[in-house]
Amino acid sequence: xxxxxxxxxxxxxxxxxxxxxxxxxxxxxxxxxxxxxxxxxxxxxxxxxxxxxxxxxxxxxxxxxxxxxxxxxxxxxxxxxxxxxxxxxxxxxxxxxxxxxxxxxxxxxxxxxxxxxxxxxxxxxxxxxxxxxxxxxxxxxxxxxxxxxxxxxxxxxxxxxxxxxxxxxxxxxxxxxxxxxxxxxxxxxxxxxxxxxxxxxxxxxxxxxxxxxxxxxxxxxxxxxxxxxxxxxxxxxxxxxxxxxxxxxxxxxxxxxxxxxxxxxxxxxxxxxxxxxxxxxxxxxxxxxxxxxxxxxxxxxxxxxxxxxxxxxxxxxxxxxxxxxxxxxxxxxxxxxxxxxxxxxxxxxxxxxxxxxxxxxxxxxxxxxxxxxxxxxxxxxxxxxxxxxxxxxxxxxxxxxxxxxxxxxxxxxxxxxxxxxxxxxxxxxxxxxxxxxxxxxxxxxxxxxxxxxxxxxxxxxxxxxxxxxxxxxxxxxxxxxxxxxxxxxxxxxxxxxxxxxxxxxxxxxxxxxxxxxxxxxxxxxxxxxxxxxxxxxxxxxxxxxxxxxxxxxxxxxxxxxxxxxxxxxxxxxxxxxx
Numbered sequence: 001x002x003x004x005x006x007x008x009x010x011x012x013x014x015x016x017x018x019x020x021x022x023x024x025x026x027x028x029x030x031x032x033x034x035x036x037x038x039x040x041x042x043x044x045x046x047x048x049x050x051x052x053x054x055x056x057x058x059x060x061x062x063x064x065x066x067x068x069x070x071x072x073x074x075x076x077x078x079x080x081x082x083x084x085x086x087x088x089x090x091x092x093x094x095x096x097x098x099x100x101x102x103x104x105x106x107x108x109x110x111x112x113x114x115x116x117x118x119x120x121x122x123x124x125x126x127x128x129x130x131x132x133x134x135x136x137x138x139x140x141x142x143x144x145x146x147x148x149x150x151x152x153x154x155x156x157x158x159x160x161x162x163x164x165x166x167x168x169x170x171x172x173x174x175x176x177x178x179x180x181x182x183x184x185x186x187x188x189x190x191x192x193x194x195x196x197x198x199x200x201x202x203x204x205x206x207x208x209x210x211x212x213x214x215x216x217x218x219x220x221x222x223x224x225x226x227x228x229x230x231x232x233x234x235x236x237x238x239x240x241x242x243x244x245x246x247x248x249x250x251x252x253x254x255x256x257x258x259x260x261x262x263x264x265x266x267x268x269x270x271x272x273x274x275x276x277x278x279x280x281x282x283x284x285x286x287x288x289x290x291x292x293x294x295x296x297x298x299x300x301x302x303x304x305x306x307x308x309x310x311x312x313x314x315x316x317x318x319x320x321x322x323x324x325x326x327x328x329x330x331x332x333x334x335x336x337x338x339x340x341x342x343x344x345x346x347x348x349x350x351x352x353x354x355x356x357x358x359x360x361x362x363x364x365x366x367x368x369x370x371x372x373x374x375x376x377x378x379x380x381x382x383x384x385x386x387x388x389x390x391x392x393x394x395x396x397x398x399x400x401x402x403x404x405x406x407x408x409x410x411x412x413x414x415x416x417x418x419x420x421x422x423x424x425x426x427x428x429x430x431x432x433x434x435x436x437x438x439x440x441x442x443x444x445x446x447x448x449x450x451x452x453x454x455x456x457x458x459x460x461x462x463x464x465x466x467x468x469x470x471x472x473x474x475x476x477x478x479x480x481x482x483x484x485x486x487x488x489x490x491x492x493x494x495x496x497x498x499x500x501x502x503x504x505x506x507x508x509x510x511x512x513x514x515x516x517x518x519x520x521x522x523x524x525x526x527x528x529x530x531x532x533x534x535x536x537x538x539x540x541x542x543x544x545x546x547x548x549x550x551x552x553x554x555x556x557x558x559x560x561x562x563x564x565x566x567x568x569x570x571x572x573x574x575x576x577x578x
Contacts, residue, residue, distance in 0.1 A: 023104050025164060026053025027173035029150050031262075032105065034181045035095035037061035038188065040146065043204065047192045052167030053153060053174055057109075060147040065117040068124045072137060074113070075128065077103040091297045095261060095307075102148070108157055109150035114140045131156050169459045172480035175199065176252075176455070179216050180262045183255050183289055186212050213240055213289060217253065221246060221287060226333055228290065230325035235294045235318065237325045241272075242287035243333070244280055249502070250454040252481035253287035259296055264308045268292070271319045275326035292322065393555025394548065394564060397541035406541045414572070417564040419536060422548050425563065428526040429551045430491055431471075435522050440472040441490040449485040450478070451498045453505055458483065460508040467518040471525060473504055492529075500525065 023029055030047060037045045040063025050056040066074055073079050080099030105111060106128045116123035125140035154161035164170060171194055182190045182202040186209045190202040205211040213222050217240075225240040242253070256268050268290075276286060298313040312318045394417060395410025406417040434440040453461065461468065461475050461483055468475060472489030485501050492500060507524020511517055549555050558566040 023108055023153075025173065026057055026153055026170045027177045029053070029057050029105055029109070029153065030059065030174050031177045031181070032096070032101040033057075033059035033148055033150075034177070036101060036148075037063055037146070038181075038185055039094045039096055040064050042145065042188060044189045045191070047174075047178060047190070049171060049174055049192070049194045051195070052169070052171035054164065054167055054170065056149060056151040057153070058147060058149045060145065062143070062145040065120075065144055065146050066113075066115040067117055068120060071113065071115060071124055071126050072135070075102050075106055075111075075126065075135070079103075092301055093259070093296050097302075105148075105150050108155075108160070109153050110155065112149040112151075113146070114142055114148075115146040116140075116142055116144050118144050165459060166462060168462055168477065169455075172458060172477070173455065176480045178202075180255055183212060183216055184257050184260050184262055184291075210240075217287070217289065221253075225287075226329050228325065228329050230321075230328070232321060232325075233317070235292065235321050237290060237292055237322055239290035240288060241290070241326060241329060243330075244276070244284075244286075246287045247280055247284040248287060248452050249283065249285070250452060250481070251285040252452070252454060254285060255289040257291045258299065258310055259293055260291070261301065261310075262308070263310050265310050267312075267315055267319055268322060271322035272326060275323050275330065290322075292318070294318070394545050397538055397545065400536035400541065403536060406536065406544070408541075408545060413566050413568045415564050415566050417545075417548075418562065419541070419544060420530070421563050422544055424526075424529055425553075426544070426547050426551060427491060427529065431489060431522060431526060434491070435471060435518065438470070440470065442469075442472050442474060442487040443490040443493045444474075444487045445485060445497065448476075449497045450482055451485060451501055452481060453483045455480045457505045457508060460511070461505075464508060464511070464517060464521070467521055468504070470518045471504075471522045473501065473521075473525070475501070495529075500529075503527065503529075 023032070026049075030049075030053070034045065034047070037059060040061060042061035042063035044062050046058075046060045048056075048058040048060070070081075078099045080097060102111075102113070111128040112125060113127075114123055114125040123140040123142040124137060126135060126137045128135045154164065175192065178190060178192050178200070182188075187204050187206060189204045190200075191198060192200045200215075202212060202215050210222055221242060222240070224246055225242045227239075228241050229238045230236070246253075251269070254269065254272070256263055256265065256272075258265070258268075272286060272288060272290070273280070280286060300311040300313075301307055393410075394415045395408035397406055398409050398414070399407040400419075401407055401416075404418065404420050406415075406419050406422075408415040408417060431440065458477055458480055462477060465475070472487070472492075474485070474487035476484045476486055478484055483501075485497050488495060488497060488500060504521060504525050507521050507527075510524070511520055553560065553563075
C-alpha cells in the first residue's frame with residue numbers, strides 16, 4: 001500500500017472549507033454583512049433578498065465605504081481595518097474583527113462588491129467568480145457607502161447546497177436575524193425586501209426607543225412588559241422584560257445584547273430565568289429585550305466562530321448583577337401578572353399535557369356543557385324497560401356517578417363506564433376511520449388563531465403541510481416563530497385550538513420516517529386529547545353507549561381496561577357483606 005503524501009490545499013478550496021465555520025446558510029451571510037455595515041457608521045441599511053437567499057442576497061448601506069486601494073485587499077482572509085495589535089484584540093468595540101467575513105462569503109457565492117468613499121470621484125466594483133477564483137475591478141456608479149451582493153450561495157460547493165432548506169424557511173431565518181440586529185441599533189433604519197416587495201421597515205428612533213420594540217415585538221409586549229434600567233459597578237442593564245403572561249414555550253423572544261452585540265449566552269439566560277423564581281413553570285421561557293453594557297476589556301468575544309457567545313472576566317459578578325436587577329424590577333412592579341397563558345397546562349415528559357380525568361381540568365381540549373343533575377336516578381319502571389329493550393352492548397344508563405362515571409344495567413349485572421375515556425375513544429376511532437377513507441372534514445375558523453412555533457417546527461409545518469391537511473389541520477406560516485391556525489377537524493370543533501395544534505407540533509418533532517407520516521400525526525393529535533364533562537343527562541349517556549357499540553370494540557365483554565368494568569349483583573352483595 002502506497003503511503004498517501006501530504007500536500008497543501010489550493011487557496012480556493014481552503015477558503016471554501018473555512019467559510020463553513022461562519023457561512024452556514026443565507027441568514028449567516030446577512031448577519032455578517034449587517035455587522036460590516038454597522039461598523040461602517042451607516043444610518044440606513046437595505047437588505048434585498050431573492051428567493052429566500054437561494055438566488056441572491058444584497059446588503060446596501062450609506063456608511064463610510066471602502067477606499068479604492070483597499071477593495072481587493074478586503075477580500076483576502078484576515079484583512080481588516082478594525083484592529084491591528086494585540087491590545088486591540090483585548091478590547092474589541094466593533095462587531096467584526098477577524099477580517100474573514102467577505103473572503104468566506106466570496107468563497108461560496110458569485111460575489112460583487114461596490115463601494116465609494118466620500119473623497120472618491122466614483123465608486124469601484126469588484127466581482128469574483130467562486131469557481132475560477134478570477135476577479136475584476138472596475139469603476140462603477142453609486143453614492144457613498146457600500147453594496148455587497150452574494151448570488152447562488154454554495155454553487156461551488158454542491159454538497160453544502162443540498163442541505164439548504166426551502167426558500168420560505170431560509171427567508172424566515174433571515175427575518176429573525178434582521179429583527180435581532182434592528183434591536184441592537186435603534187439609531188439605524190433597516191429595510192428588508194423579498195422578491196422586490198418590502199417585508200419590514202424599522203425606522204430609526206432616537207427619543208422614543210419603544211417605537212422599535214413595538215415594530216419588532218408588538219404593542220401587547222410593550223404594554224405588558226417592565227422597563228428595566230439599572231446601573232452598578234461599571235455595568236448597565238436596560239431594556240424591557242416581559243412577565244409570566246408573556247412567557248412562551250420556546251426561547252425565540254429572548255433578545256440579549258452585550259455592548260450592542262447580539263449574543264446567545266447561557267449564563268445570561270440563566271440569570272434572567274432564575275430572577276422569576278418559581279413564578280414560571282418548567283418549560284416556559286420569559287420574553288425580553290435586554291442590553292448589557294460594560295467595559296469591553298472585561299469581555300472576550302473571540303470564543304465562537306459566529307461570535308454569538310461571550311466570555312466575561314468575572315462571570316459571577318455579571319450573573320448576579322443581571323439577576324438582582326431583574327428581581328428588583330419584578331418586585332417593584334408589585335401587581336405584575338406572573339400567570340402563564342393557557343396555551344397548555346403543565347407538561348409531562350415528551351410534551352404531553354398533565355390532565356387527569358378524575359380531577360378538575362383546566363386548559364382542556366373539550367368542554368361538554370349540558371343541563372342536568374349531578375347525580376341522576378332513572379326510577380320510572382316503564383321508561384327503564386324501554387331503554388333495556390333498545391340498549392347497546394353495554395346496557396342502558398341508570399345513573400351518573402361523580403359526573404364522569406356512567407352506571408349502566410344490562411340483564412342481571414351493572415357496567416361502570418368512564419364517560420370521558422369512552423368519549424375520547426369514540427372521537428379517535430371516528431377520526432382514524434375518516435382518515436383511512438380520506439374523508440376528514442375541515443372546520444374553517446371564523447377568526448384564525450395565531451400560536452407560537454419554534455423555527456424547527458415551522459420548517460416541519462412547511463414540509464408536511466400536505467399531511468397536515470389530510471388530518472384536518474390547516475396552518476399558515478407567518479414568521480420563524482409563529483403560525484396561524486386556519487382550520488381544524490370538524491369532529492374536534494369544540495377543541496381548544498392552540499392546545500390541539502401544540503400536540504400536532506410535538507408530533508412533528510418526534511415524527512419517524514415512514515411511508516405514512518399522516519397516520520403518525522393523527523396519532524399525535526389524538527394521543528393527548530382530553531374531554532371534560534360538566535353534567536350528564538340520560539340522553540347523552542344513552543347516545544354514548546350507542547356510539548361506543550358502533551366502534552371496533554366488543555362491548556359484550558365483561559371488562560375493558562380504562563373504559564368499563566362489569567359487576568354483578570352477587571359481587572355487589574359480597575362487597576356490602578365484607
